[in-house]
Amino acid sequence: MSADKRLYxxxxxxxxxxxxxxxxxxxxxxxxxxxxxATLLDFLSLxxxxxxxxxxxERSDDYEIAFVEGSxxxxxxxxxxxxxxxxAKILVAVGSCACFGGVNQLKNRFGDLxxxxxxxxxxxxxxxxxxxxxxxxxxVDLKIYGCxxxxxxxxxxxxxxxxxxxxVHPSYPVCxxxxxxxxxxxxxxxxxxxxxxxRAGCDSWCPSNRMGCWGCRGPAEVANVEQLREIMLKHGFxxxxxxxxxxxxxxxxxxxxxxx
Amino acid sequence: MKISCDIKxxxxxxVEGHGNIRIKIRNGRVEQARWDVVETPRFFEAMLVGKKxxxxxxxxxxxCGICSIGHTLASIRAIENGFGxxxxxxxxxxxxxxxxxxxxxxxxxxxxxxAAPDFLNVGSVMPLxxxxxxxxxxxxxxxxxxNDACDVIGGRRLHPTRTxxxxxxxxxxxxxLSSLKKRMQAxxxxxxxxxxxxxxxxxxxxERETEFVSLKGDERYPFIGGGLISTDQVEMEEHxxxxxxxxxxxxHSTSKWSRLSRQSFAVGALARLNNNFxxxxxxxxxxxxxxxxxxxNNNPFMNNIAQLVxxxxxxxxxxxxIDNLLDREWTEVRQPVxxxxxxxxxxxxxxxxxxxxxxxxxxxxxxxxxxxxxxxSQNNANIHxxxxxxxxxxxxRGKSDGEIQHLAEMLVRAYDPCISCSVH
Numbered sequence: 001m002s003a004d005k006r007l008y009x010x011x012x013x014x015x016x017x018x019x020x021x022x023x024x025x026x027x028x029x030x031x032x033x034x035x036x037x038a039t040l041l042d043f044l045s046l047x048x049x050x051x052x053x054x055x056x057x058e059r060s061d062d063y064e065i066a067f068v069e070g071s072x073x074x075x076x077x078x079x080x081x082x083x084x085x086x087x088a089k090i091l092v093a094v095g096s097c098a099c100f101g102g103v104n105q106l107k108n109r110f111g112d113l114x115x116x117x118x119x120x121x122x123x124x125x126x127x128x129x130x131x132x133x134x135x136x137x138x139x140v141d142l143k144i145y146g147c148x149x150x151x152x153x154x155x156x157x158x159x160x161x162x163x164x165x166x167x168v169h170p171s172y173p174v175c176x177x178x179x180x181x182x183x184x185x186x187x188x189x190x191x192x193x194x195x196x197x198x199r200a201g202c203d204s205w206c207p208s209n210r211m212g213c214w215g216c217r218g219p220a221e222v223a224n225v226e227q228l229r230e231i232m233l234k235h236g237f238x239x240x241x242x243x244x245x246x247x248x249x250x251x252x253x254x255x256x257x258x259x260x
Numbered sequence: 261m262k263i264s265c266d267i268k269x270x271x272x273x274x275v276e277g278h279g280n281i282r283i284k285i286r287n288g289r290v291e292q293a294r295w296d297v298v299e300t301p302r303f304f305e306a307m308l309v310g311k312k313x314x315x316x317x318x319x320x321x322x323x324c325g326i327c328s329i330g331h332t333l334a335s336i337r338a339i340e341n342g343f344g345x346x347x348x349x350x351x352x353x354x355x356x357x358x359x360x361x362x363x364x365x366x367x368x369x370x371x372x373x374x375a376a377p378d379f380l381n382v383g384s385v386m387p388l389x390x391x392x393x394x395x396x397x398x399x400x401x402x403x404x405x406x407n408d409a410c411d412v413i414g415g416r417r418l419h420p421t422r423t424x425x426x427x428x429x430x431x432x433x434x435x436x437l438s439s440l441k442k443r444m445q446a447x448x449x450x451x452x453x454x455x456x457x458x459x460x461x462x463x464x465x466x467e468r469e470t471e472f473v474s475l476k477g478d479e480r481y482p483f484i485g486g487g488l489i490s491t492d493q494v495e496m497e498e499h500x501x502x503x504x505x506x507x508x509x510x511x512h513s514t515s516k517w518s519r520l521s522r523q524s525f526a527v528g529a530l531a532r533l534n535n536n537f538x539x540x541x542x543x544x545x546x547x548x549x550x551x552x553x554x555x556x557n558n559n560p561f562m563n564n565i566a567q568l569v570x571x572x573x574x575x576x577x578x579x580x581x582i583d584n585l586l587d588r589e590w591t592e593v594r595q596p597v598x599x600x601x602x603x604x605x606x607x608x609x610x611x612x613x614x615x616x617x618x619x620x621x622x623x624x625x626x627x628x629x630x631x632x633x634x635x636x637s638q639n640n641a642n643i644h645x646x647x648x649x650x651x652x653x654x655x656x657r658g659k660s661d662g663e664i665q666h667l668a669e670m671l672v673r674a675y676d677p678c679i680s681c682s683v684h
Contacts, residue, residue, distance in 0.1 A: 024300040027276055027680055028325020028418050034373070035417065037404035041389065041396075049386065055373060056384030057273040074300045103322045106307040119306040124509040128301055147322065148418045209415035209422050210429035214318065244315055 006045055008163060016162060019051035019063040021084055023070030023077050024104055024131065028148045029095035030054050030069055036151040043155055046162050064089045065161070071097040071104045073131045085138040090161070093140045094154075096147035096216045098133060100250035103147070105131040109247060133250070142167060147216035147249055150202050170200040171221035174213050178204035186212040192237045194245050197223035197252075218251025225255045263288055265661040271298075272672060274374040274384070276326055277679020281668050283651045290655060293648035295672065297515040297640060299683040308619070308630040313339050313599055314425065316619060316627065321419045323632065324681040326369065328419045329362040329410060330610030331617070331632075337485060338617040339425050341499075342604020343625070345595060350588065351427045352484070357581045358413040358423070359483050359608070360574035365406035365417070366611035367529070367567040370676045371454070372399035375564050378670050379461035395457065398450050405443050409578075412436045426595035434586060441582040444575050451572055455547055458568055464667055467558045468649045470642060471522050472531035473504060475609050481539035481573060482532070483609045489535050491556050492521040499605045501616045505633045510641075515682040517641040518633070524641035527613025528675065529566035530557060544573035560646055561674045567611075599625025612636055612678050636682035639675050646671055 006013045020030055034040065034055065050060040066088035072078060085091055096102040107116045108130050117126055134140055144157055160167050170176075174195040178185075186193040186207050193212030195204065199220045206213055225246075232242045243259070246252040267283040278299045284292040304323055308316055317335040321328040333355055340347060347355070372395070373385045382388060389396050407417040412432045414420030422429045475482035476489035488496045488504045496504050507516040519525065533540070533548065534555040540548065548554065548569045553562055605618045613635030620629040647668055654664045 022680075024302060025680065026322050026325040026328070028322070028328065031325045031369075032418060034369070035407060037400035037407070040400055044386075044389070052384075053271060053273050054276060055274065056386060057377070058383040058386075059273070073302075077300060103304075103307065103319055104302050106319070107303045110306070116303050116306040119309065120301070120303050121509060124511070126301060126514060128303070148325070205416065206421045211415065211421040211424075240312070244311065248315075248319070 013162060015046065015048045016065050017050050017060075017063040018047040018065040018067065019088075020049070020054070020067045021051075021069070021080075022054065023068065023081065023098070023134075024073040025070030025095070025097040025102065027054060027069065032148050032151050032154065036155070039155065043158070046158055061087060063087065065092065066090070067092045067094050068098050068134055069094045071101045071131045071133060072137060073104065073128050075127070075129070078137050081134065081137055090141045091138065092142045092144060093134045094144045095149050096145065096249040096251065099143045099145055100218055100253070101131045101133050102249055105250040105253075106247065107131060145169070145199060145217035146202055150205065153201055172200050173220040173223070174198045174200050174202065174204050174207065174217070176200055177202070178207045181208050183207055186210070187231065187235045190235075192232060192235075192241050192245060194228070196231065197225060197228050212245075214245045214248045215251055216249045218249070219255065223252075223255065225252070225259065263655055263658060265664065267661060267665045267668065269665065269669060272669060274377065275673055275677050275679060276681070277677065277683070279672065279677065279679050281647065281665075281672065283647065283664060283668060285651060285655050288655050290648060290651045293651040294512065295640060295644040295647050297513040297679055297683060299514055299679045301514050301683045302680075304684045305630045305632060308627045311627050313343075313619070313621065313625040313627065316630070317423065317425065320617065320632065323634070323684045324678055325418060326366050326678055327362060327610045327612065327681065329358055329414055329423070330608055330615055332420055332423050333359060333484065334606045334608040334610070334615050334617040336423060336425050337606030337608065338604040338619050340604070341606055342602055342619060342621055343597060343600055345426060345597065347427065348592065348595070350585070350590060353581055353585055354413060354428065354431070355423070356484060357578055357585070358410060358420075360578045360581070361406045361409035361413070363483075363574050363611050364571055365403055365410065367571050368399060368403045368406060371458070371564060371567055371571075372403075374676070375673055376457070378666070378673065398453060402447060402450050402454070405447055409440050412440060424594065426597050427593055429594070431590065431593060434590075437582050437585055441579055444579050447575065451575060454571070455550070455568060458565065459550070463559070463561045463564070464670065465559075466561060466650055466653065466671075468560070468646055469558050470560070471520055471525040472534045472556065473520060473525050473527050473638070474531045474535045474614055475607060477536035477539040479539070481536050481577070485607060488607065488614070490520055490525065491534055494520060498607045499603070501605055501607060501618065501633065505616065505638060507633060507637070513640060515637045515640045515679070518638040519641060524645050525638065526560070526642045527635050527638045528563055529570050529611070530560070530563040531613060532609055533566045533569060540569065541573045541576040543576050544569045547572050560671060563674045563676070567676070599623070610635060612676055613638060632684055634678070634682045634684060636675070636677045636679060639677065640682060643672055643675055643677070
C-alpha cells in the first residue's frame with residue numbers, strides 16, 4: 001500500500017507493519033476489521049498490512065504488530081502462535097476467543113474430551129485439545145475484548161497504539177454505560193443480565209438492544225458475583241441461567257470455579 | 261505437450277478458514293487432486309448438549325463470522341418448529357429482510373474483496389485502493405448499506421442482538437426502514453455498475469455435470485424454510501434433511517462430506533438459482549440472462565454471477581418488503597415460548613447454500629442432541645471432485661503449472677467457502 005507519509009497534527013506518523021492471524025474461531029473479529037466502511041480506508045492507512053490471509057494473497061513474515069484472533073485447540077496452533085510471538089514486537093489478542101477461549105471453551109466444561117469428539121465425529125479420530133486462550137502459551141501485550149470486537153473501539157486502540165499513546169480499558173462495568181444510554185434496566189424488563197459485573201467499553205451494545213449482557217468482555221475491575229447472584233434470585237432467575245451466561249465466553253472462569 | 265506438475269497450496273488465501281489444495285500430474289495424467297480442510301474443529305454440537313433452548317441461537321451465531329445472522333435464524337427456526345411456534349407475518353417479513361441484507365453483505369464481500377482481485381490480476385483489494393478507487397469506494401458504499409440495515413433490524417451486523425425465539429427483543433423505527441428504502445433505491449446505480457464490472461471479466465470455461473441442492477421455492481425465491489429439492493429430481497420435506505445431506509467422515513478433512521444421488525452435490529447461489537430461476541425478481545433475471553446464466557448451469561465459476569444476480573434480487577425484494585412493513589400496523593414484538601420435548605429442524609438458505617440446524621429437546625427444553633449441517637461441508641466433496649476434473653481438463657489442454665494453480669484457487673474461491681463454519 002502507498003500513502004507512506006501520513007501526518008498527524010502536521011507530524012509524519014510511522015506506519016507499522018502489521019499482520020492478522022486466525023486460530024480456532026469464527027473469524028468474525030477479522031471481518032469486523034473490514035467493517036465500518038465509512039472509516040475503513042482511514043483505518044487501513046494507519047497500518048502497513050503485510051499479512052491478512054482472509055483478505056489478501058500477499059504474505060510476509062516481516063511485521064511488528066501481530067493481531068491474533070481465536071483460541072488455541074491443537075498442537076500445530078501452539079507452534080504457529082509461538083512463531084508469531086517470536087517475530088512480533090507487539091502481540092494483540094483480538095476478541096473473546098483469543099482473550100478467554102470464547103464460546104469454544106464451552107466444550108471444556110464436560111471434562112471429557114473423548115466424549116466431545118465422539119459426539120461430533122463418532123469413532124473417527126480427530127485432533128483437538130482443551131481450548132485455551134492465547135495467553136496460556138505466549139505473552140500477550142494488549143487485549144481487545146468482545147464477541148465480536150467493536151470496530152469503533154478497535155479504531156481508537158489501534159490509533160493510540162500507532163501514535164504511542166497509552167491504552168486504558170474502562171475498569172467500570174457495562175451497567176454504567178447502560179445507565180448513561182438511558183436504557184430501561186434489563187432486569188426490570190424480565191431479562192437476566194451480566195451488565196453489573198462485566199467490563200465496559202462496548203457502550204452497552206447488547207443491553208441497548210434489549211438483550212441482557214452475556215459477559216463477553218470478561219469481569220470489570222471489581223466484579224461482585226455474589227451480589228449479582230442476589231439480584232438474579234430477586235428477579236426470579238435460576239442459578240442455571242446465571243451460570244449459562246457466566247460460562248459462555250470464558251472470561252469468568254475463576255469466579256465460576258469458586259461458585260461451583 | 262504432456263505436462264507434469266506438483267501443486268501445493270497451503271492455507272489458501274482470500275477464503276474464510278484454512279484449506280489446502282494438492283494437485284499432482286504426471287505425463288498429462290492426474291494422479292492426485294485434492295481439497296483438504298485442515299481447520300481446527302470447534303464442536304458446537306457437543307457444546308450445546310445440556311444447555312437450555314435459549315442458549316442455542318446465541319451460541320450458534322458464533323459458528324460463523326460472515327453468516328452469523330443465518331445461523332441465528334436457523335437455530336431460532338429449529339427451536340420454533342420443535343416447540344410448535346409459528347412466527348407472525350410481521351416477524352417473518354422482518355426476518356426475511358434481515359436475511360436479505362446479510363446475503364447482500366456476504367455476497368458483496370466475496371465478489372469485491374475475495375473474487376474480483378483474481379480477475380483484476382492483483383493479490384488483494386489493497387492495490388485496488390490506488391488503482392481502482394471508484395471500485396473500492398462503491399464496494400464499501402454497498403456493503404455499508406447492507407451492514408447498516410443488519411444493525412437496524414438485527415441490532416448488530418455480526419452476532420445479532422435482537423433476534424430471539426418468538427420474534428425480536430425490539431423493533432426498528434419505521435422511519436429507519438423508510439430511510440433504508442431510500443438508500444436501497446439510491447444504490448441501484450451502484451448495483452448496475454457492479455454488474456457492468458463483472459461483465460468485463462472472463463470466467464473460466466469449465467463444466468462438470470453436478471447435482472444442485474437447495475430449498476424449493478413456493479411462490480417466492482426461497483430463503484427461510486420449506487421443501488428441499490435437487491436438480492436430480494429429489495424432493496423432500498424440511499424435517500427429512502438427514503436423507504438429503506447424508507454426512508459422512510473422511511480422514512483427510514476435518515469437515516464432513518455429503519452426497520445424495522451422485523458422489524457429491526453442490527449448494528449455494530448457483531444451486532438456488534438452478535432450482536428456482538422463475539422466482540427471481542424480473543430485474544435479477546435480466547442480469548442473469550445478460551450473462552447467459554440459465555438453469556441448469558454446470559459451471560461452478562458461475563456461482564460468482566449467481567451471487568451477483570442474487571444481490572440484485574435481494575435489494576429489489578427488500579424494497580417491496582419494506583413497503584409491506586410500512587403499510588401495516590405493527591403489533592407484538594415477541595411471542596411466549598412453551599418448551600416441549602421432541603425434535604425441531606430448521607432449514608435456511610444462507611449466502612453459501614442451504615443450512616440445517618436440528619435439536620432434540622427434553623421436557624424442560626434442554627438440548628439432548630444437536631446437529632448442524634453447514635453449506636460448505638455439503639460443498640467440500642464437490643469442490644474436491646471439481647478440482648480433479650479441472651486438473652484433468654487443464655492437463656489435456658497443456659496449461660502451465662501456474663495457470664492450473666491459479667484456476668484451482670479461483671475454483672475454490674468461486675464456492676465462497678466458509679471453512680471454519682464447515683468445521684464447527
